[in-house]
Amino acid sequence: MSNPSDKTETRMNKQPEKRRADLLNMSLEEIKSDLVSLGEEHYRGDQIYQWVYRDVAFDEMTNLSKSLRQKLAQNYIIGTLKQLKRLISADEHTIKYLYLLSDNNIIECVVMKYRHGNTICLSTQVGCAMGCSFCASATGGLIRQLNAGEMMAQVLESNRDLAKLGWNPVSNVVLMGSGEPLDNYENTMKFIHQIHHPKGYNMSYRNITLSTCGLVPKMRALADEGLNINLAVSLHASNDNVRKKIMKVANVYSIEEIIDASRYFYAKTGRRITFEYVMIDGVNDRPELAAELSQLLYGFPNHVNLIPLNENKQNKKKRSNNTAIREFMSVLRSYGINVTIRREMGSDIQGACGQLKADFMEKL
Ligand code: SF4
Structure with a gap:
């Protein structure tokens, strides 16, 4: 007999992955207000914005904490073609x-x-x-x-x-x-x-x-x-x-x-x-x-x-x-x-x- 929690887990696994926003499609102000809603400081937006346009990946944004870099990777992409x-x-x-x-x-x-x-x-x-x-x-x-x-x-x-x-x-x-x-x-x-x-x-x-x-x-x-x-x-x-x-x-x-x-x-x-x-x-x-x-x-x-x-x-x-x-x-x-x-x-x-x-x- 299958365990009901397996079904729950299966259903949960089928949840569509959260669509991550493209930082290239966001203004500095949009990034800042988004960060605040994620519990981060407003000024971090300036740092992130500068990195993005210097073509730097999240894990190379050295003035950000590891946890913030992980949070960025979970919530955003930097669009590529x-x-x-x-x-x-x-x-x-x-x-x-x-x-x-x-x-x-x-x-x-x-x-x-x-x-x-x-x-x-x-x-x-x-x-x-x-x-x-x-x-x-x-x-x-x-x-x-x-x-x-x-x-x-x-x-x-x-x-x-x-x-x-x-x-x-x-x-x-x-x-x-x-x-x-x-x-x-x-x-x-x-x-x-x-x-x-x-x-x-x-x-x-x-x-x-x-x-x-x-x-x-x-x-x-x-x-x-x-x-x-x-x-x-x-x-x-x-x-x-x-x-x-x-x-x-x-x-x-x-x-x-x-x-x-x-x-x-x-x-x-x-x-x-x-x-x-x-x-x-x-x-x-x-x-x-x-x-x-x-x-x-x-x-x-x-x-x-x-x-x-x-x-x-x-x-x-x-x-x-x-x-x-x-x-x-x-x-x-x-x-x-x-x-x-x-x-x-x-x-x-x-x-x-x-x-x-x-x-x-x-x-x-
Ligand atoms: S030249 Fe081509 S791309 Fe430009 S407006 Fe006319 S149809 Fe569109």
């Missing part, structure tokens, strides 16, 4: 990572080596709902939002690998990977505050760039936050008719509304806006469209970044030829617009957003 793939470009200036999340979703990010430091272009969502026709991330729509800890984990996980390769840790962040950051506003803002926090990663706001396809109300909300971050607007067209051919969001917000919101961002932050313009053969690369774009951008500090389309199987579009790109640039310059052509970094390793993941999934 599993590296599925790493591709290094032939010129060794770009590294692309494919990471597995804890729920088996896959995201990607890119690290680029510049003279001013290493920049990580990271993902803010799994997939994207915005449906831009030239983008591989749009293919499967939005799967889910990433939380701030998962954004931070892309930085820390990449840094671990960069150290092995002899690269410096990333000093700049661009929110321009898969996903529309303003479509994941709360988590994105939390991440920006976390990576800026002087007791944490301590990255200057000026080293952070948020790229949006033009979600006007959220652009205005971002301006009202008054942060000194850089804003990049994916415009890609000089009028709504052309924009509607390549970007679904153009059916919701007009270019005029986007430019107004950009001017508002400049008025609130004093930061020059970058307008991204992907050059697509026969779609948006005619010289008269450059003249039209100049009229739109007149009268406030901005910069146009012309991006030769990264051709791929997913977007089925062709890159503008070099002559068309140079002509487009010289028309903009003739109107006094500040313009550059983006270096084509990492095109040999599927550098465009969503492309590596799409190719990887195809082979599964």
